Amino acid sequence: MDVLIALGTTVAFLYSIFLGWEWFATGQQGMPDLYFEAAAVIITLVVLGKLFEVRAKGRTSQAIEKLLGLQAKTARIIRDGEEMEVAIEEVLVGDVVMVRPGEKVPVDGKIHDGQSAVDESMITGESIPIDKKQGDEIIGSTINKNGLLQIEATKVGKDTALSQIVKVVEEAQGTKPDVQRMADKVSGIFVPIVVLIAIASFLIWYFVIEPGDLRSALVPLITVLVIACPCALGLATSTSIMAGTGRSAENGVLFKGGEHLENTRGINTIVLDKTGTVTKGEPALTNVVVAPDFNEETVLAIAGAVEKNSEHPLAEAIVKGIEEKGTS
Structure with a gap:
């Protein structure tokens, strides 16, 4: 040409x-x-x-x-018995990484100690955090919700799940x-x-x-x-x-090759394995069903008091729904 x-x-x-x-x-x-x-x-x-x-x-x-911006920039590791903060590029396979509540998991690894709920929505699309305990695998760039975790790094740099997605x-x-x-x-x-x-x-x-x-x-x-x-x-x-x-890619859809993108012209049916893919991606309180002997306002007030201090997405959805209904 x-x-x-x-x-x-x-x-x-x-x-x-x-x-x-x-x-x-x-x-x-x-x-x-x-x-x-x-x-x-x-x-x-x-x-x-x-x-x-x-x-x-x-x-x-x-x-x-x-x-790449989803990845943590630094990691808090325990090396030679000392806790130190290093750049993500300096983390080695076998290092024990400390992840506090609310922080991103820096690398792929296995939980060495601790338990927590981990938000893996950026990888799986599921808005409900997954409970993780000692010995469970954990993916880098996911978010630790409420517990202190010690993670043994098993994949770093270009070997992490996020890096593979970028590749x-x-x-x-x-x-x-x-x-x-x-x-x-x-x-x-x-x-x-x-x-x-x-x-x-x-x-x-x-x-x-x-x-x-x-x-x-x-x-x-x-x-x-x-x-x-x-x-x-x-x-x-x-x-x-x-x-x-x-x-x-900006919208979270990955094509493994140009030919797959081209083949989408022949699609007439799409089957999805989770509702979060086609909804807002977060839980919401839609209906309240109470037993005949209970009052809805009382039930909502009790539920709101119980869930108010929780960071779990279901608890947050319940509290938000109760507030929208005008019940405290």
């Missing part, structure tokens, strides 16, 4: 210079048909397409940066969907054929249709080279994949 763009614009530009020089040298009446604007417009459109592609890549990079997103940007591979194959055959047709058109005009008229013979040559350029297809496919996978 770049060959056709370069040939078409260069020939059109040089041909216009030739016509302008000829007009100036011979003093002909009237301005000849020049093609400077055609070459300029083609180059402008190609550069504009490249700009869109770069902007799409920029949005993709921002999505990846947001994913999947980056690999998806580099893969070519079927339509782009097809465009590349077609271009590999199409470009030489177009060049041959352009040369044949020049020779036919120069030797058969208008013998010896170089000016008339160059017009069909330029026309074939410029019009046949399939640059729109090549630019559109790569840009759409970059923009699509980047935008998906």
Whole structure:
């Protein structure tokens, strides 16, 4: 595709210079048909397409940066019997990491001591924290809700689950969907054929249709080279994949390759394994059902008093729902 763009614009530009020089040298009446604007417009459109592609890549990079931003920047580790705070890059496999309530888990690991509820929604999409105890696996960048944990690091750096997710997103940007591979194959055959047709058109005009008229013979040559350029297809496919996978990553949807994104055009049914995926992603109090011998307001007041000091999402949902109902 770049060959056709370069040939078409260069020939059109040089041909216009030739016509302008000829007009100036011979003093002909009237301005000849020049093609400077055609070459300029083609180059402008190609550069504009490249700009869109770069902007799409920029949005993709921002999505990846947001994913990396979910990771903790420092970790509190116990090394040689001393507790110290180090950069996340300095944590080694086997280090014991201290994670206080409300903090992010710095690395993937196994709970060495302690128990707590861990919010894994950024990985699983489930809004309800998972109870974790000694010996349980824990994922980096998840949030420790209410207990002090000592975690033995088992995966650090590029081996963590979050880093693997980022790697999947980056690999998806580099893969070519079927339509782009097809465009590349077609271009590999199409470009030489177009060049041959352009040369044949020049020779036919120069030797058969208008013998010896170089000016008339160059017009069909330029026309074939410029019009046949399939640059729109090549630019559109790569840009759409970059923009699509980047935008998906921003919304928590990961595609393992461009071909999977392309295959979504044939989807007519989606099956989801959890309600949090299609709802607000957090629990809410919707209905209150009380036994015949109890009063709703009394039940809500008791439930609110019990759950008020809890950090559990269900407790927070109950308290919020009670407050919205005007019961304290």
